[in-house]
Amino acid sequence: MADYHISEDEDLQKLKDWWKANGLSVVSGVVLGIILVAGNNWWREHVRTQTEQASALWEVMLTRNADGDASETLRAGEELLAGYDGTPYAAQAALLLAKLAYEAGQKDQSKARLRWVLKNADDSGIAHAARLRLARLLQDEGQAEAALELLDDVKPGGFRSAYAELRGDLWQARGDAGKARAAYREALETLPVGSNYGAVIQMKLDDLGEDTTNS
Numbered sequence: 001m002a003d004y005h006i007s008e009d010e011d012l013q014k015l016k017d018w019w020k021a022n023g024l025s026v027v028s029g030v031v032l033g034i035i036l037v038a039g040n041n042w043w044r045e046h047v048r049t050q051t052e053q054a055s056a057l058w059e060v061m062l063t064r065n066a067d068g069d070a071s072e073t074l075r076a077g078e079e080l081l082a083g084y085d086g087t088p089y090a091a092q093a094a095l096l097l098a099k100l101a102y103e104a105g106q107k108d109q110s111k112a113r114l115r116w117v118l119k120n121a122d123d124s125g126i127a128h129a130a131r132l133r134l135a136r137l138l139q140d141e142g143q144a145e146a147a148l149e150l151l152d153d154v155k156p157g158g159f160r161s162a163y164a165e166l167r168g169d170l171w172q173a174r175g176d177a178g179k180a181r182a183a184y185r186e187a188l189e190t191l192p193v194g195s196n197y198g199a200v201i202q203m204k205l206d207d208l209g210e211d212t213t214n215s
Contacts, residue, residue, distance in 0.1 A: 054087035054089040058080065058089040060072070061073050061096060074097065074100060078097075081094060085120065091121035095113070095129060095130055098111075098113035098130070102137070107137060107140075114137070131154065138150065147166075147170050151166065172208070177211075184204055
């Protein structure tokens with residue numbers, strides 16, 4: 001019986017010694033775990049709230065834009081970008097704001113919006129749309145070289161035909177009919193199934209005339 005009590009006392013002393021040495025770290029670990037769980041829950045709720053509020057502002061933008069109310073569309077868009085630029089709706093809003101700026105004759109502002117989209121958009125489709133529009137703006141300003149550079153090293157995905165057509169337009173603007181023809185042919189070959197846009201590209205190709213370089 002005595003040995004049993006001695007063993008029990010030793011175990012108790014060992015537990016006390018262990019707790020003295022490690023108790024603070026255990027408590028700290030538990031507290032840290034609680035903080036991390038609470039922080040994660042808070043962040044998830046914050047993201048959900050931000051997304052819902054951004055979605056509401058995006059709906060306002062779409063409604064006001066459909067009504068032709070440019071000023072209210074702009075107001076809602078500016079609010080969305082100012083407070084919810086980390087949400088998926090921000091890039092869509094900036095793309096619409098770029099369109100409104102262009103229609104108002106504010107081409108520099110439109111380009112700035114499009115560059116913001118390129119830098120911040122998570123959606124590749126929205127990024128492609130912004131890049132193509134920006135390149136078109138540069139083309140309109142006679143900056144074909146800058147537009148071509150913007151299209152370099154881009155993985156076009158489902159936008160291959162649109163990129164090829166734009167390259168054709170840019171090469172034509174630079175007076176290189178050979179490269180323009182090649183680009184237009186690529187655009188025709190990569191058109192999405194069911195597209196009726198081929199007639200437009202074919203017209204551009206026909207306008208270049210016959211290729212006489214190998215004649």
